[in-house]
Amino acid sequence: NAGVTQTPKFQVLKTGQSMTLQCAQDMNHEYMSWYRQDPGMGLRLIHYSVGAGITDQGEVPNGYNVSRSTTEDFPLRLLSAAPSQTSVYFCASSFFPGTGNEQYFGPGTRLTVT
C-alpha cells in the first residue's frame, strides 16, 4: 500500500512551458485534491474531484487544469507556467468527500518557474 504518490519531486520550468504533475493513490479513495503551499500562506485548494469524471475548482484554480479518468489518478496540468506558480504542490485523497475525514497527503512537488 503506497498511499498517495506524486511525481516529480522537483521541477524547474521556464515561463510559458507546460507540464503535468502526477498524483496517484491506491486506497480506493473517492475524493482527491490539489493544494499549493507558499511561505506564510498555508495550504490553498486548487482543484478537487469527488470521483472519476467529476472535478471542480477550489480557491486558486487559474492557470491549472485537472481531469479524473480513473479513481486512482488525478493529474494537475500547468498550461503556461508563470513565476507566480512557483510553489510546493501537494496532492491529497480521502474517503467520504465533505465529511472532514482525514486527508492523506502525498510527499509534494517543489516547482520553480524562472
Added chain:
Amino acid sequence: EDKVVQSPLSLVVHEGDTVTLNCSYEVTNFRSLLWYKQEKKAPTFLFMLTSSGIEKKSGRLSSILDKKELFSILNITATQTGDSAVYLCAVAGAGSYQLTFGKGTKLSVIP
C-alpha cells in the same frame, strides 16, 4: 467564505515547556475541524474534532473544540525537539467538499 485564523504564527519554547496553539474559524454549517503536523514534508493527521467529539487526546497532545465560541486549541505538554513543526488547522463545512486551512503555527522547540 470559510475562514481559519491561527495564532501565534510562530513560537519558540524550551524542551519541557507546555504550549497552546490557537485556531479560530468561520464556516457555514460546521462539520469538523482537523489538526495536522507538518515537518519538512507532507502534513500528517493529528486529530479530527466534530460536534460529537469535542475533545481528543493522544499522548502529550490534546485538543478541544469550542463550537459556541468557534475556536479550537492544541496543547502539547513536556515538549520535545521532535515536536518542532508547523501545525495546521483546517475546517470542513457540511455539504462542502473542501477543507479550508489556516496559515499554520511554526513551533520551534530548543534544547
